[in-house]
Amino acid sequence: MPPNSSAVPNIAPVSRSQLLEDFRNSTSRFQHIPLSELRDHIVEFARDQHGSRFIQQKLETATVTEKNVVFAEILPQAGKLMTDVFGNYVIQKFFEFGTDEQKELLSQCLHGHVVEFAMQMYGCRVIQKALESVPLEAKIRIIGELRPCVMRCVKDQNGNHVIQKCIECVPPPELDFIIFAFRNQVRTIPFCVL
The missing domain is CATH 1.10.220 (Annexin V; domain 1)
Known part of the structure; x- marks a missing residue:
């Protein structure tokens, strides 16, 4: 230079x-x-x-x-x-x-982009706001895309907030997939106190 x-x-x-x-x-x-x-x-x-x-x-x-x-x-x-x-x-x-x-x-x-947005700094905020604001049917569509990626989201700094928002805003009967994802994983998660 x-x-x-x-x-x-x-x-x-x-x-x-x-x-x-x-x-x-x-x-x-x-x-x-x-x-x-x-x-x-x-x-x-x-x-x-x-x-x-x-x-x-x-x-x-x-x-x-x-x-x-x-x-x-x-x-x-x-x-x-x-x-x-x-x-x-x-x-x-x-x-x-x-x-x-x-x-x-x-x-x-959001369809087809939920996981991508959930793990993105700004997209995760949009997903969280959607979960707070849309009717149950739309919430179920959104969380449906998260099903295969729960642990990936939980371990991500942005995706983690989305999973927490699911737990906060979606009725428990619709959240079994989160519990199943945690099965046999509890001891491998550093922040888990169980």
């Missing part, structure tokens, strides 16, 4: 829309605008620290129409947002404040 060059590698500048740049430069000016004014920029805002926080706050009091506008844009990108550092919070807010239909559609997006 030449003596006067920076030790920091060349990193491409973050490309933001003008709307997001304006928002980041003057969030107070945007506080009273409805979510519908972010049309075509929802996913970009969801992936931005400040934009995500704005959407989360607005979703708590949004009308069904506003929720529908936001949801229409996030649903096609839901899988990516579920594991995104900021996007996961928007997905969690939909599990908390979305309509029943929106919660169901998001829980369907």
Whole structure:
């Protein structure tokens, strides 16, 4: 490296829309605008620290129409947002404040990815929020994917939280698979006190 060059590698500048740049430069000016004014920029805002926080706050009091506008844009990108550092919070807010239909559609997006997301830092939070928020039928679908991987999840720092949330939110008769997974494993688990 030449003596006067920076030790920091060349990193491409973050490309933001003008709307997001304006928002980041003057969030107070945007506080009273409805979510519908972010049309075509929802996913970009969801992936931005400040934009995500704005959407989360607005979703708590949004009308069904506003929720529908936001949801229409996030649903096609839901899988990516579920594991995104900021996007996961928007997905969690939909599990908390979305309509029943929106919660169901998001829980369907988890299909085939539950174990992967359970062991991912941000995805595990989405799975936990889903388990707190969806009807029993959807919970059973979610935990069904965990059945063959209980011990793998238990030994994972993120997956462990998901298994604990299953125990907390799912009726005991549906959790036999967790008990069976622990059979003959108790003495091999370092944190077990039995």
